[in-house]
Amino acid sequence: MVHHAGTVAKAHAPGTDPTHLTPRLATAAHLPGVLLPPLAPTPVDLRGRLVTHWPYGTPVDPDDPDAAPWEAAATLLALLHRTPAPVPVPPMRGPAKAAHAVAALRATAPGHPATAPVLRAWAALPAWARGEAPMPDTVTLCHGDFHLGQLVRPPSPDASWLLIDIDDLGTGVPGWDLARPAAWYACGLLAPDEWHRFLTAYRAAGGPAVPRDGDPWSTLDAPARALTAQTAARAVTKAVAADRPLDEVERSLVDACARMGAVRPPSPPG
Amino acid sequence: MQCPKCRAPMHTYNRNGVQIEQCTGCRGIFLDYGELESLTRLESQWAQPAPPAPPAAPAAPAPPQAYPAAPQPPAWGAPHAGHYGHRRHKSFGHMLFSS
Numbered sequence: 001m002v003h004h005a006g007t008v009a010k011a012h013a014p015g016t017d018p019t020h021l022t023p024r025l026a027t028a029a030h031l032p033g034v035l036l037p038p039l040a041p042t043p044v045d046l047r048g049r050l051v052t053h054w055p056y057g058t059p060v061d062p063d064d065p066d067a068a069p070w071e072a073a074a075t076l077l078a079l080l081h082r083t084p085a086p087v088p089v090p091p092m093r094g095p096a097k098a099a100h101a102v103a104a105l106r107a108t109a110p111g112h113p114a115t116a117p118v119l120r121a122w123a124a125l126p127a128w129a130r131g132e133a134p135m136p137d138t139v140t141l142c143h144g145d146f147h148l149g150q151l152v153r154p155p156s157p158d159a160s161w162l163l164i165d166i167d168d169l170g171t172g173v174p175g176w177d178l179a180r181p182a183a184w185y186a187c188g189l190l191a192p193d194e195w196h197r198f199l200t201a202y203r204a205a206g207g208p209a210v211p212r213d214g215d216p217w218s219t220l221d222a223p224a225r226a227l228t229a230q231t232a233a234r235a236v237t238k239a240v241a242a243d244r245p246l247d248e249v250e251r252s253l254v255d256a257c258a259r260m261g262a263v264r265p266p267s268p269p270g
Numbered sequence: 271m272q273c274p275k276c277r278a279p280m281h282t283y284n285r286n287g288v289q290i291e292q293c294t295g296c297r298g299i300f301l302d303y304g305e306l307e308s309l310t311r312l313e314s315q316w317a318q319p320a321p322p323a324p325p326a327a328p329a330a331p332a333p334p335q336a337y338p339a340a341p342q343p344p345a346w347g348a349p350h351a352g353h354y355g356h357r358r359h360k361s362f363g364h365m366l367f368s369s
Contacts, residue, residue, distance in 0.1 A: 062367050097369070149367035188348030189362050195342070196281070196294050215283065217344045224344065231365065249361040256346060263345040 006155070007039065008054045012167060016050050018043060023089045024166040025052060027141070030086035034079045035169075036152060036162040057152025057162065068148050070181075070194055071201035072161040077146060078207030080163065081174040085141045092144035092170035094223075095131035098230035102130075105233035109240040114254040118236065121257035122229045124264075128173070129226040135172040140208065144168030146177045174209035178202065179223030182216075183231065186224055187256045189249060228256050273298060283342070292342075 002009045012021060021043050028035040036057055043050040060068055102122050109115050127133035143150065145168040151161045181198050184190035199216060202209070210216040217224075232253035239246050246254065271280045271291055278295025291300040 060367070062363060065363055065366055068366070145369050147367060147369065184362075184365070186343050186347035189365075192297065192342065193294065200281075213282070216342075221344050225346070247359075247361045249359050249365065252348060256348060260346040 003056055006056045008056050010052050010054065011046070012043070012050045012052065014049060016167070018045075018050060020090045021050055021052075021167070023087045024169045026087045027085065027089055027169060028166050031080070031083060034076055034083065034163060035166065036154070036164045054164070055154060057154045057159075057164065059152050060148050062149075065148070068194070069151065069161050070198040073146070073148070073151055074178075074198045074201035074207070075205040076151075076161065076163050077143065077174075077177045077209075078202050078205035080143060081140055081177070081208050082206055083141055085139075085171060089141070089170045091135060091138070092142040092172035092176065093168035094142070094144045094172065094176040095129055095135065095226065097131075097145070097168065098129070098226050098233075099131035101230045101233040101237070105237050108237050112236055112240055114232070114236045114246060114251075117254055117258035117261070118229055118232045121225060121260040122233075124260065125226055125229070126222055129222045137173045138171050140171060140174045142170065142172045142174050143177050144170060144172070147180050173219075173223060174207070175219045175223045176227075178207075178209050178216075178220055179227045180231075182220045182224040183228040183256075187228060187252045189252060225260055228253055228260075232257050271300075274300070 001011070025038055025043060026041060029037050029041050031037075036054055039053040039055060043052050045051075102119070105115055105118060122130065128135045143163055143165075145165060146163075150163055150165050152164050153159050153161050178199075181190060181195060185192070185195035199210070203212060210219050232250070235246065235250040235253060239250065271282075272278070273280050273293035273295060275298055276293060276296045278293050280291040280293050280300060282291050292298070293300075
């Protein structure tokens with residue numbers, strides 16, 4: 001990522017398929033009130049790496065999580081989920097990336113005491129959440145990698161927040177986009193009040209990922225389990241690479257994975 | 271509906287057909303007439319023991335039962351004892367902003 005004179009150039013991961021990236025980029029160009037629109041409609045090839053160009057936007061201040069725009073984030077996700085894909089896009093990559101994180105854990109930390117509970121939690125997930133079967137929703141437009149680093153505000157004074165990072169965007173189960181905050185909340189990391197603000201704003205904006213009333217976990221349980229396992233897998237992999245013990249936050253993710261073994265997922269709603 | 275104790279808005283949940291109101295501020299739960307009896311009845315139907323916790327997490331708290339009246343978090347969630355000191359934790363701050 002290179003930022004120069006109000007323009008950001010993003011070099012995408014080596015091996016990124018241009019036939020996947022181009023419709024994702026076109027989607028951002030078509031949804032300017034939800035996704036930050038790119039400066040150019042197609043990626044350019046720069047010495048074998050695909051590069052896209054974007055206007056600069058101010059991110060959420062990582063040192064001030066209290067200022068996190070939970071309502072704006074939820075509203076943007078609801079709008080995205082309610083918008084028919086303007087061009088055909090590939091499936092969103094959330095489950096595939098979770099599977100990648102778990103494969104890396106298996107390969108790098110087979111003997112770590114936290115690995116077994118994470119792998120058990122992972123194995124109990126439905127095949128689609130492990131990226132091993134098509135998702136049950138092949139229509140709904142999803143971000144695929146939502147977290148607070150995926151929001152920016154363009155420099156103009158009255159600009160509102162927009163979603164960035166289209167690498168994982170595509171059709172799929174929209175609950176995946178709510179599942180990181182859901183997982184943080186379930187692991188006791190995100191305060192009930194913030195989770196409630198996020199969920200309430202998502203419902204108020206007509207988001208389809210959860211039932212309008214009643215229990216949101218009927219649809220969020222599987223994605224939140226998957227993202228808890230993915231985040232735990234990344235944490236353990238990193239801790240092993242740095243030869244350090246897990247910190248308190250990381251342990252809370254592994255503990256949640258361990259508890260999942262005792263509680264079967266609810267059957268998906270009819 | 272407003273919480274009679276702290277005036278924060280209350281949110282309605284439906285658990286196994288029983289409507290319960292929970293305060294978004296103090297987390298207090300409001301039961302209408304007959305709801306306690308409904309919950310007690312549901313609890314008595316929930317007598318089968320939970321499977322044992324995996325041995326790898328001896329320090330983990332006992333898994334919260336999938337209790338019919340359990341409030342928001344999923345059954346595998348952490349017991350929400352208000353330890354949100356985590357939010358100031360560097361590691362959690364980082365997690366909020368990364369894939």
